[in-house]
Amino acid sequence: MGALDKITHNCKHATFLIEKKLIGRLTLREKIFLRIHLFGCGVCRLYQAQTTKINQMIRQLFLDTTKHDVKLTDEVKKEMQDRIEDELNKN
Amino acid sequence: MNIHIDPHSWVRAHADYLYAYTRARVNDEEQARDLVQETFLAALEKINTFEGRSSERTWLTAILRNKIIDHYRKKSSVLLNADVRQAEDEQTGFFNPDDGHWNSEPAPKHFGIDDYDPLRSKEFDHILMKCMQKLPALWLSVFTMKHMDDEATDIILAELKLTSSNFWVIIHRAKLNLRACLQKNWI
Numbered sequence: 001m002g003a004l005d006k007i008t009h010n011c012k013h014a015t016f017l018i019e020k021k022l023i024g025r026l027t028l029r030e031k032i033f034l035r036i037h038l039f040g041c042g043v044c045r046l047y048q049a050q051t052t053k054i055n056q057m058i059r060q061l062f063l064d065t066t067k068h069d070v071k072l073t074d075e076v077k078k079e080m081q082d083r084i085e086d087e088l089n090k091n
Numbered sequence: 092m093n094i095h096i097d098p099h100s101w102v103r104a105h106a107d108y109l110y111a112y113t114r115a116r117v118n119d120e121e122q123a124r125d126l127v128q129e130t131f132l133a134a135l136e137k138i139n140t141f142e143g144r145s146s147e148r149t150w151l152t153a154i155l156r157n158k159i160i161d162h163y164r165k166k167s168s169v170l171l172n173a174d175v176r177q178a179e180d181e182q183t184g185f186f187n188p189d190d191g192h193w194n195s196e197p198a199p200k201h202f203g204i205d206d207y208d209p210l211r212s213k214e215f216d217h218i219l220m221k222c223m224q225k226l227p228a229l230w231l232s233v234f235t236m237k238h239m240d241d242e243a244t245d246i247i248l249a250e251l252k253l254t255s256s257n258f259w260v261i262i263h264r265a266k267l268n269l270r271a272c273l274q275k276n277w278i
Contacts, residue, residue: 012191016263023237047199051266061216062239070111080128081102087135088098
């Protein structure tokens, strides 16, 4: 396999570089690899678009944490507050 | 005691928030509840250190955050990463082992995410959360510290005792599994 084929075929490495680029920095060599790869690989271009969007979704999910339906039951809450009161009364 | 702090109302005022914060990061309901309870008790013990410079909630969240990191540390050492091996198995078929090319079945395809605006609609949050919580404990911790908390990479390395190459491998692998899970489950 020629050097160019090694770049154009290696989607595993390309997706690794896409992730690295999203939150860090690529070396010059890595940048060149990724540019050549993406030029010829529509699947990895799609991966890049999707993974970028996933990052946005995660960030949004985090911002919305409080609006979630994830809630404690009243029973659990009462237990929690009781433990706190017990500790307060010890002092 | 500072007038801005009132343990009698902690649960009512903050428990749901702290629990949701934990559940986004810990894939176990019971452990998440325990972490919230422990946070309140730990906060009581050091209530004198609360100086009112941040809000009560911010202060409690900082205590909780440290508890969650401890939990990650313990969990990834106790499990000996059996869950990591399982998650790695899930992705062995993603790429051709010889040249690293996508195999056709698991390769990215167009699905609902491509014309979805994450800033406008929230309906897929539960799928996202479900898929995140399928990640191994260590991966989920690296992932949430980076993507949710926007923690500096060197802090994550130090807190979870990872090398930089471990870190990048985890970031990559976690995303491969997460994306595949979304593609599979998106309705």
